[in-house]
Amino acid sequence: MNNLPRKQVFLLLAVIAFWGCTSNETATKSPIQATGYPRHVELTWPAQEGADKYEIWVSSGDNNFSKRATIRDTLYMDFVNDLGNNLELNYRITSVEPTGETREIGSTKVLTKDLTDEQLIDMVQYYTFRYFWEGAEPNSGMARERIHIDGNYPQNDESVVTTGGTGFGIYGLLAGIDRGWITREEGADRFEKMVNFLAEADRFHGVWPHWLQGETGKVKAFSKKDDGGDLVESAFLMQGLLAVREYYKNGSEKEKTIAQKIDQLWKEMEWDWYTQGGQDVLYWHWSPNYAWDMNFPLEGYNECLITYILAAASPTHSVPASVYHKGWARSGDINTDVEAFGYKLTLKHNGAEKMGGPLFWAHYSYHGLNPKGLEDRYANYWQENKNHTLINRAWCIENKDGYKGYGEDLWGLTASYSVNGYAGHRPGRDLGVITPTAALSSMPYTPQESLKVLKNLYFNYGEKVFGRYGFYDALSPEADYYPERYLAIDQGPIVAMIENHRSGLGWKLFMGAPEIQDGLKKLEFSVNP
The missing domain is CATH 2.60.40.10 (Immunoglobulins)
Structure with a gap:
């Protein structure tokens, strides 16, 4: 680099x-x-x-x-x-x-x-796009799990790539083509490399692991028993790949070939396998060495909604609607009636029922899945995400712990690097660490409020927080903590959601896939963007 x-x-x-x-x-x-x-x-x-x-x-x-x-x-x-x-x-x-x-x-x-506000947003989006373009692992074209500017990789994982983070970054690469930062041919070359790598990489009933060795395509265990298929991270990846398929399906011969290869990978994903033989819930992990030992059912509400949408939409290995309603929605027990700072939540946020979980829950499933007008018997997802964001912001403004810097122009709690490692920051679990992706990726929900954070970070914190791939992962004025580190899962939502705010590109592509529309109907969603 x-x-x-x-x-x-x-x-x-x-x-x-x-x-x-x-x-x-x-x-x-x-x-x-x-x-x-x-x-x-x-x-x-x-x-x-x-x-x-x-x-x-x-x-x-x-x-x-x-x-x-x-x-x-x-x-x-x-x-x-x-x-x-x-x-x-x-x-x-x-x-x-x-x-x-x-x-x-x-x-x-x-x-x-x-610069105008639009040009300033463009600058931040462009810099963040570079994480996935220039910073990608060269053999696979995939997004590195992390990039430390100081070159210090404690786990020797500089070449480890992330499936979910790559899925997020795909939306940034598509934005880069559309905005002329790279040519259409350059984009096709990158996606061709990526798709060919994924076709040969380790898969487990069609599902990729959380991490892969970028140089070989072999699984890199995320934890001892997490050495097989990761259904959620693979859903994040396929959410991005389906947008590429839609982008290229009527293009040149090379582009059509990329779209066809993605379609094959999509059809080979065995979503039904991950019900453990027909249970009414999806499970996050399966390992060839430990089978179902991790035993982590996907029950709402958190970041995993997209997993159920894709599982229902699969043309080859779909799950019945009951898996969504009984598993994810807990037979209706997903609902609640909570209000904080004057904003209501209608979904129980797992482990954070009073004020909502970390803000990535409002981002990860919505790079392609358009929350505008998205509604089912459990929630209006635009209103849920917007209120979730506003509660998170209000908590930081209230700042009952008196953390330095917090306010209308510095807010946003989510999972990121923290002063003592890594943490899932949220209201009620506030360690005095602000994560730029939290506010910036919320730009579709809170455009002016998010812009205030962007301006404050750039104009007032400058080189402490902004580098060659955009804003660094986290900061704490309270602890004088400014790590020059990046994580793909935090950079990807910034560029993806900013583009959705500006043009709706990712939403148009993913929602244009006919299987997705069929899957949403199957789960009784109404879509009125």
Whole structure:
């Protein structure tokens, strides 16, 4: 990841052309590519043979250059809050050899400028998209489970890919094609690699595991007994793949082939197997070594609704409607009548009945499944998700524990890295850690409230929270905790749900699949977006 991929030059030039933030005359003459944003400048340059590190120098319109950084990467994001706003800056970059000898690589001029709200959202979405485009595991094309900017991978899992996180990221890649960040052909190449990998990777009754070794396609155990099929993560993956199928099914011959391969993978998923022989509930895991030992039935309400929708919709291994109504909906016991901060919840959020679970429950099943107008005998899912989000926000604003930074422009509790490991943050289990994906992925439900968080994070926290793949996973002003780490399952919802807010692309594609419409009817959903 230390060397800038060639494809990124195209992406940066596209952004430059759109915003006009860079001097085109300078950019064509210099090996340095520079893009100016409101509060930072991104610089990239080709790796230099023999270089041990690089020095970045800047001047504000004169020849008085000061050193900004010494790094080993070939991408540098210079947050220029200390220099002012709407700047004209000159950059010079030199390589430093192990002997200490320096060589100037080149210089360039760049402007920083204010952006509209839409352009700012576009910037964040684009940066987050790069996690799944540039940061992907190269052999499989799949999303890495995690990316640590410092390169410290405690489990040596840099090449481990996530099935669910890839499914989320697929919506980001489709958005990237639609928005011109990559070409349609580049997107097809990536999806072809991904689908071919998945066809050969370990599957268990057609269902993939939570993690795969990206270099081999072999299962990587998520825990001791979780070394087989993971129905929920595979549902997240297939939710994304079906959107690709719909995107490509009437395209070129290559694109049609990708769509056909996805259709085959879809038909090979044995949803009915995961009822343990016909019980009225789906089970999360099956292992070739431990069989059903984990014994985790999928009972609502949490993030798993999409699993039942797909299981009902399967053209080859579907489950009857009773599995949904008796299993997921607990024969009606899924319902409740709870109110917090003036907002009602009609579904019992497992283990968090009073104020709702972590906010990823309002995101994971809804990258393709459109909650607008989605209703069954148990809930109106748009209203449920919106109220869930507003309760989460209100808890942070009330801030009864007095955590530093919390407020209308810093809220959002969900599962993420935490000060002491990993935690499922939510009202009632608040550890003083804000996770950017919580508010940003809620943009369809709370557009203005989410935008306030985006602006606060970018303009006021800057380089502490924003890097090459967008906002880092978590932060705690209270604990002065700003880890430079990313997780696919948190980055994916940001780019997917922002795109649904902006264009509804993911919702249109997934809901356009005829089996999905049939499955929803089978479960007695009404759909009136």
